[in-house]
Amino acid sequence: MPLLVVLLFLSQDYSHRGFVESRGTLYPQTAINDSSHGVGELFVRYESFYRPSQRFQFAGAVEARTDTHRQTERNFRVDFDDRSLQRPMFSVRRLSAQYRGNYRGNLTVEAGKQLVRWGKTDIVNPTDRFAPRDFLTVVDSEFLGVYALRGTWESGSETIDVLWSPFLTPSRLPLQNQRWNVPPPGAASLPVSRTIPAGTQSGIRWSHIGFVEFSAAVYSGFDHLPVFEFDPVQNVIHESYPKLKMAGGDFAVPFPWLTLKSEAAYFDYPDPSGGAFVLYVVQLERQAGEWFFVGGYSGEVVTREAGLSASFNPDRGRTRTLLGRAGYTIDTNRSVAVEGAVRHNGDGVWLKSEYSQAFGQHWRVTAGFTLIRGNPADFIGQYRRNSHGSIAVRYSF
Amino acid sequence: MFPGVAPTSPLASRSTHVLPALVLTLCLALPALAQEPRAIVEEAQRRSVSASQRYEGTLSVIDAKNRISEKRWRYDRIGSHGNSKSVLRFTAPAEVKGVALLVVNNPTRSSDQWMWTPAIGRERRVAVQDRSQRFFGTDFSFEDLEERDTNQYDYRLLGEETFDGTTCWKIESRPKGSKTSQYTHSHLWVRRDNYVVVQIENYKKTQLIRRAHYTDVRSMQNIWTAQTIEMHDLERNSRTVLRIEKLQYNVPMKDEDFTIQALRQER
Numbered sequence: 300m301p302l303l304v305v306l307l308f309l310s311q312d313y314s315h316r317g318f319v320e321s322r323g324t325l326y327p328q329t330a331i332n333d334s335s336h337g338v339g340e341l342f343v344r345y346e347s348f349y350r351p352s353q354r355f356q357f358a359g360a361v362e363a364r365t366d367t368h369r370q371t372e373r374n375f376r377v378d379f380d381d382r383s384l385q386r387p388m389f390s391v392r393r394l395s396a397q398y399r400g401n402y403r404g405n406l407t408v409e410a411g412k413q414l415v416r417w418g419k420t421d422i423v424n425p426t427d428r429f430a431p432r433d434f435l436t437v438v439d440s441e442f443l444g445v446y447a448l449r450g451t452w453e454s455g456s457e458t459i460d461v462l463w464s465p466f467l468t469p470s471r472l473p474l475q476n477q478r479w480n481v482p483p484p485g486a487a488s489l490p491v492s493r494t495i496p497a498g499t500q501s502g503i504r505w506s507h508i509g510f511v512e513f514s515a516a517v518y519s520g521f522d523h524l525p526v527f528e529f530d531p532v533q534n535v536i537h538e539s540y541p542k543l544k545m546a547g548g549d550f551a552v553p554f555p556w557l558t559l560k561s562e563a564a565y566f567d568y569p570d571p572s573g574g575a576f577v578l579y580v581v582q583l584e585r586q587a588g589e590w591f592f593v594g595g596y597s598g599e600v601v602t603r604e605a606g607l608s609a610s611f612n613p614d615r616g617r618t619r620t621l622l623g624r625a626g627y628t629i630d631t632n633r634s635v636a637v638e639g640a641v642r643h644n645g646d647g648v649w650l651k652s653e654y655s656q657a658f659g660q661h662w663r664v665t666a667g668f669t670l671i672r673g674n675p676a677d678f679i680g681q682y683r684r685n686s687h688g689s690i691a692v693r694y695s696f
Numbered sequence: 697m698f699p700g701v702a703p704t705s706p707l708a709s710r711s712t713h714v715l716p717a718l719v720l721t722l723c724l725a726l727p728a729l730a731q732e733p734r735a736i737v738e739e740a741q742r743r744s745v746s747a748s749q750r751y752e753g754t755l756s757v758i759d760a761k762n763r764i765s766e767k768r769w770r771y772d773r774i775g776s777h778g779n780s781k782s783v784l785r786f787t788a789p790a791e792v793k794g795v796a797l798l799v800v801n802n803p804t805r806s807s808d809q810w811m812w813t814p815a816i817g818r819e820r821r822v823a824v825q826d827r828s829q830r831f832f833g834t835d836f837s838f839e840d841l842e843e844r845d846t847n848q849y850d851y852r853l854l855g856e857e858t859f860d861g862t863t864c865w866k867i868e869s870r871p872k873g874s875k876t877s878q879y880t881h882s883h884l885w886v887r888r889d890n891y892v893v894v895q896i897e898n899y900k901k902t903q904l905i906r907r908a909h910y911t912d913v914r915s916m917q918n919i920w921t922a923q924t925i926e927m928h929d930l931e932r933n934s935r936t937v938l939r940i941e942k943l944q945y946n947v948p949m950k951d952e953d954f955t956i957q958a959l960r961q962e963r
Contacts, residue, residue, distance in 0.1 A: 316790060316793040316794060318791070353950075356961060397961070399952065399957075405952045405955055405957055405958075407957050407961075414817050416816075416817045416818050442817065453955055453956070453957050458956070508808075508821075508956070551821065553821075553823040553824055553825065554825075555825055556825060558823045558825075558826075585825070585826075586826040586829045588829075628833070631757050631759060631763070631765045631833045632765060657765075657789075657791070660766065660788065660789040660790065661789065661790055661791075663791060693791070695789070695791040695793075696790050
């Protein structure tokens, strides 16, 4: 068996990459439910690809992590489905088999755990329905893989992407006893009863490339973000993932000085207490010399009010918001970037600045500061005690 | 053009039987001499035509303070010049491993380009107005990664010069209206003995912006090819030296490996 592994590594059809990252985060302020000021994390990711023939490819990615703040489980198990409240110590991020053929165009079929990204805009992607995230640190979320059977057919400038997922992978929410969970007054001590629905999800996306790139997508399944309802009889909060139907699209148009991108989606929650709304993003982007700029606006139009349930929805939480990102490459090894979101009524401000420097072929140090201010009733503003500085050292291999 | 290293000019083409035409021109008609620079360039292109090309490139980026950083990429091309497609995929350093660029060249207009970044799991179209930007910290711009077609340029013979010890034609090329370019014009040095382009200077109005110097020219599978290309960004005083290794022409390749879907597949 070890010989087989060695032979696999030596094979020209095998490639891999990964990194080890150590990160320290310092919070100057304590939070109501979290008295700590610092979090230390250690994280390893290893991705590999094996192509036994021109037609087949296997992809795998595993992660190992630990931290000082109990965001990560302490028990030794390998997690496959990303449904735990805490991050697992060992997890499979991707494990899929892919077939490529030619049937009046290029056909790719991928089965297994994979990462799926839809949409064109940055920061907020209304059509990105197969992309649950790890929101333990809400403002630095990471995508999670989903189990799916995916078929992509490409002919000329048209591509059709069809997905079927046998079960829901929910987004990982901020932990109840930690600062990124800001409960309503009095609700902190209530137990939460979590129900993840059984049932499948499916979606289809048609995209066109040309001078103008555009796509249209529909989705039917569940929202990977939850709603919460208080049950006064059992004195418990029910966390559930509502049924969702989505129809949306995006486009990108290059103009002589900048590129215009837009993405919009209509969300319909068919449950009796579910609402309906449109999320949209319009953004402009441009590169100039060593600079790049992205600026835009994210908005929302509610077409049917929801019932009394509360939700955790960072995408909706960043609507009616001006969004921007700018970066400058100082030289081949150093860069700075600033990213921000400002609610149009001024109730929430999030600003993130970052300096990054590479050392040699493998090492990179990134130092950043995130400022959060605003009204406690605002999605961004509720995290006003979570401004923080961080430093990360990464070794890539 | 540059990563497709047959050092033939920014000019690619589907030229055909140029030599008889040249002979006829020289012998019979003085006015036809006006066609000579295009004929030279087309002959240079013709000599570099191949069905496909593959190489591994090592890039040394040397900044104005002489700090050096190394990168490596693997380059695959199918087709030739204005009718070609190429995929360039970084293999080092580790943090950019997997980043890839798909270039679909067009005979009558600027290329289409998409960049795949594994860290965000998305491809992004490189807009035409952004093609003058440096490609991933090197001194090649996105436009420099195109293979251009002779039909997109007008040519003028500037004379003859000795360059790197050989006699060269010095030719000016100017993009036609259909071609969007950051450069107003370029000067090419084409060797008289084997029609290899050994230097290209790219100008914005009167200012020299970038200079590509092709050296270590060897015949590889009967195609004269530079093994080293030095791109000098004169505005930043930064240089990138691309060394070509494991170069092969006419490797069996499939069209389906040069699509956005294929770009997403990592190897």
